[in-house]
């Protein structure tokens with residue numbers, strides 16, 4: 001695999017032009033790309049067949065970033081471990097290894113007890129908005145423009161990556177995935193096709209649009225004014241897609257460090273399990289990032305944390321995976337509800353909704369354990385007869401999740417109708433999933449080894465997994 005990656009790298013990035021920049025050397029590749037791919041086996045197809053962040057239907061051929069690695073290779077991981085211990089990471093009870101879930105992860109070297117505080121990464125190893133730049137002038141410019149944390153960190157990561165091993169983070173960046181798994185890497189056509197039935201499609205489109213908008217804004221306002229500090233060969237849409245993909249899948253918010261956001265090397269090698277309830281945080285007493293295990297591990301077992309109580313759709317959106325069916329208790333689905341156009345009181349109801357910032361169609365999360373009070377209030381409003389017009393306002397207020405006082409409204413005379421309306425709405429949503437599943441045929445592939453699958457089969461399987469589970473929302477790892 002390492003040999004194949006080398007061949008791939010050289011065929012796709014023929015020109016690594018060393019370029020003198022201040023006191024450090026910055027490396028960047030020319031953006032010439034081959035239109036045809038070298039002949040490759042399916043195993044390699046996953047890393048080769050990529051697509052650009054594009055809201056249009058056109059597919060652009062692959063432009064891989066010239067840094068990072070294939071995460072199924074442990075080559076750069078060994079150098080990372082050595083660099084970490086040379087840089088002050090204390091000896092650990094875990095090591096980076098190949099794993100069944102998540103390809104590469106942290107595996108116990110010794111017995112780990114339930115309730116044990118493990119990991120410990122000191123702040124000197126965190127990448128934050130305050131980290132020192134290899135190009136201090138570039139950092140100064142971004143600070144002058146008061147660039148917020150996320151775009152600042154995305155730019156920082158690219159800048160440091162372009163300095164290769166002369167950056168302090170060279171070993172860390174070399175061990176990052178060259179292509180993070182994230183919906184940022186799906187084309188618009190793929191999102192439309194595979195996530196047709198899912199609410200996560202719209203979120204993914206918004207996220208892609210946001211990343212493109214952020215890059216364009218930085219380019220127009222800052223990069224174009226300082227082309228020597230921010231050359232387009234380095235700071236372009238492809239590298240931003242990579243850096244945002246890294247941030248979405250690895251950035252953590254540290255509640256005990258004033259909610260600081262940080263990339264925490266080593267800690268970001270931990271994979272997620274829906275079966276644990278333990279989160280990374282800064283520990284003030286030991287002054288490092290730690291987590292407390294909520295189960296025991298034996299030597300050789302993969303150690304997991306939780307990325308937060310996220311739905312399957314959210315995990316797919318940021319991390320590019322869907323947990324095994326039925327294992328995610330935080331999973332939920334977005335249910336769209338709408339006023340009926342034929343309703344005699346349509347105008348009055350819409351007016352009441354608008355007053356509370358709502359519209360004729362609203363989405364609410366439903367979970368296996370139930371649904372929010374707001375959803376029931378919206379359903380009451382939809383089914384209420386003209387004789388209840390005096391209550392429209394009250395129902396619309398309760399349907400708004402912005403309302404501070406949550407009201408459990410009850411109208412026994414229309415409760416059955418409201419429940420029937422919710423049921424009908426569920427059935428109509430489910431029918432979209434069923435149509436997609438029927439069209440996809442039955443698939444039961446192992447998506448924990450995405451490299452073994454062809455891209456379209458891989459994406460389709462993720463979409464099928466998402467449909468056969470449910471989906472949507474909650475908190476934990478960092479969100480943008």
Ligand SMILES: C[S@@+](CC[C@H](N)C(=O)[O-])C[C@H]1O[C@@H](n2cnc3c(N)ncnc32)[C@H](O)[C@@H]1O
Pocket residue numbers: 071101102103104105176177180181249250268269270271272273318319320321322323448
């Ligand atoms: C914070 S990183 C964890 C380390 C990562 N496996 C690596 O080798 O760099 C998050 C990424 O790990 C993978 N991952 C984490 N948990 C997973 C899981 N339960 N199933 C499949 N992939 C997972 C996904 O690719 C995700 O984007």
